[in-house]
Amino acid sequence: MHKVRGVEIQGKFVKVTGIGVYLEDKAIPSLAVKWKGKTAAELTDSVQPFEKLAEIAMIVPFAGIKHAEKVSEMCVAIWKAQGTYTDADSATIDKFLEVFKDQKFSPASSILYATSPARLLTVG
Numbered sequence: 001m002h003k004v005r006g007v008e009i010q011g012k013f014v015k016v017t018g019i020g021v022y023l024e025d026k027a028i029p030s031l032a033v034k035w036k037g038k039t040a041a042e043l044t045d046s047v048q049p050f051e052k053l054a055e056i057a058m059i060v061p062f063a064g065i066k067h068a069e070k071v072s073e074m075c076v077a078i079w080k081a082q083g084t085y086t087d088a089d090s091a092t093i094d095k096f097l098e099v100f101k102d103q104k105f106s107p108a109s110s111i112l113y114a115t116s117p118a119r120l121l122t123v124g
Helices: 027-035 040-044 064-082 087-100
Strands: 002-009 012-023 052-058 110-115 121-123
Touching (some): 064 087
Antiparallel strands (some): 052 110
């Protein structure tokens, strides 16, 4: 899966990142059968515990803190919607923001996110 993300600057949409999500090979046959013909809402509710790798590739120069803020907002919204947001999550978000606060990403640079079935996140 690939997607382009952007921001609006002075009334114009500017592409900022390209996102690719990659799954373990063993996930494809299993998911193809389970997900065939389902709506987006049904797919959202059928997440499987496979290792996933997401690559965020920068299209234009971008501040790391802006990236981290967007990712954090998304994570907090999901956790709150699921009713699982805790003080520990808040502390984790603070650490995540701290890691990216002084980073500057040039075009063609990438951030890799790997998630494991054990719900561990590795950032590279």
